[in-house]
Amino acid sequence: MTISGVIDTPKAAAVNSTSGTGSATSASGTKNANDIGADQDKFMKLLVTQLKNQDPLNPMDNAAMTSQLAQLSTVTGINKVNATLESLRTDQASAQSLTATNLIGKGVLVEGKGIELSSSTDSAGKTTTTSVFGIDLATAADSVTISIQDKTGATVRTMNMKGTDIGTYPITWDGTTDAKTVAPAGSYTFAVKAVSGGKTLTDSTPLQLAAVASVSTGSGGVKLNTSLGQFAMSDVKEVL
Secondary structure, three states: OOOOOOOOOOOOOOEEOOOOOHHHHHHHHHHHHHHHHHHHHHHHHHHHHHHHOOOOOOOOOHHHHHHHHHHHHHHHHHHHHHHHHHHHHHHHHHHHHHHHHOOOOOEEEEEOOEEEEEEEEOOOOOEEEEEEEEEEEOOOEEEEEEEEEOOOOOEEEEEEEEEEOOEEEEEEEOOEOOOOOEOOOEEEEEEEEEEEOOEEOOOEEEEEEEEEEEEEOOOOOOEEEEOOEEEEHHHOOEEO
16 A cells, blocks of 8 residues: 655745856856867967977977877867866756756655654634655565654554555655544654565665755755755655
């Protein structure tokens, strides 16, 4: 039995801290082109100086000159490849930054064992308790047991999943306990035990919900600023 549900993720204040990367890309490309031109100029000046100062009785042979020109061509080619790779890296960073801004105000699942159980009351006076977390399975499991504990470490709810394939699974908990009561709103933790062929798997990962508030860019790459701290794009297992 797979546990899933429609998830209403929390919305956080959208603060976009991305900077203009187009100008950076242009400046980088111009700098690389200038560096390649400067290298070529230095090489040609050295070669001309060498020709001017060579011994007339023992001039440079054609093979030596051809070898030096070949070296110039090789160095120039390598520099152009490096410039192209740098341009691609910059373009990729710009694209990743743009993608990251689309996550502002959304919930994402990242590695962690925390659960925040919250309650809300509608206009009719009905109180609803809910929380969202998840698990990531790197190996298919015959059975998965999820144990939710309170602050004292006591298990308040146990969930079971059968015949679960590889993948990421968002899970909703309505606060109902094993004793058929409703747990109070607050912070909880959970543990995952996945079993396949009678053996406990070690590659199942607990996931907790984080609300994305803003995006930061810098030398460390694109970072998501969330309710749980700062995460890289690669840390996100699923967007809700």
